[in-house]
Amino acid sequence: MSWRRRRQHKEALFLILWAGLVLVFFSASSSKLIPYILPIFPPLAILIGRYLAAAWDGRHLPGIPSGYWIFFIMSSMLVAAALMPGQRYLKGYSDVARFTLSVYTLTSLLTFGSLATLILGRYGGFRGGFSALTLTSVLFLVVLNSSLMLFNQRRSVKELAVALQHRLRPGNEVVSYQTYYQDLPVYLQRRITVVGWKGELDFGARVEDVSGWMIEDAEFWQKWNGPFTVYMVTSRARYSKLLAQSGRQFYLVAQTDYDVLLSNKGNPTELRLRREERPAISPGFANPPAKEAM
Secondary structure: OOOHHHOOOOOHHHHHHHHHHHHHHHHHHHOOOOOHHHHHHHHHHHHHHHHHHHHHHHOOHHHHHHHHHHHHHHHHHHHHHOOOOOOHHHHHHHOHHHHHHHHHHHHHHHHHHHHHEEEHHHHHHHHHHHHHHHHHHHHHHHHHHOOOOHHHOOOHHHHHHHHHHHHHHHOOOOEEEOOOOOHHHHHEEEEEEEEEEOHHHHHHHHHHOOOOOOOOOHHEEEEHHOOOOEEEEEEHHHHHHHHHHOOOOOEEEEEEOOEEEEOOOOOOOOOOEEEHHHHOOOOOOOOOEEOOOO
């Protein structure tokens, strides 16, 4: 598309500028979150749709065969990475059997789907290759979506949020300790106090007053030792350090293989760990024993 013929392609030019401005603006921004890039997808989808529609109608487009090869090569690389010798990454997951089944299903779909796309694209024309590519993509996304909790169990705290929801009362405070779980405020539908951590929130913290919900350790421990109920969500690794280093009381409310939900207040029927009974916790392994409060 030459500059002199730009008026003949003004729709495409508009879509390219739309996507390009969004990409450039947020690439230059010092604050980057996943939702920021979402406006780039509508113009890209329209551009790709226009291109594929022309090919579907029988127009010869030289880039289509290259696309089949790129899909095949990238799929092969993903399969090779997923089936690396020893599959060492499996050690970090608790349900290895289900995780392995999902990996093998996804790699099989990519292997046979990319091969079918390449063959049908060469001998069956664009419609054959595109149909195989579409079917492979749909099946891959369906299986991937059903496996997200397995792949993402280290990051999601949904299980802890569900355990916490029915316990929360007016005046209770929920704290994310030395980390930030982006899904926790969504599940609880409330603002979370963040202790000793900024990360991607640093940009906003420098331009607005966040003293009410982003605090340091000293202020947090004053609240923890105070009269009001505080719930803490943190990683098991940090919890292990707290048990070893501090003499504070923790009530263990719930836990997953990677994170724990603690409280500074308990009741006679709740499990807790007293100082003399605190065991070491190895993240991702057996749950720590707990005894009933006296």
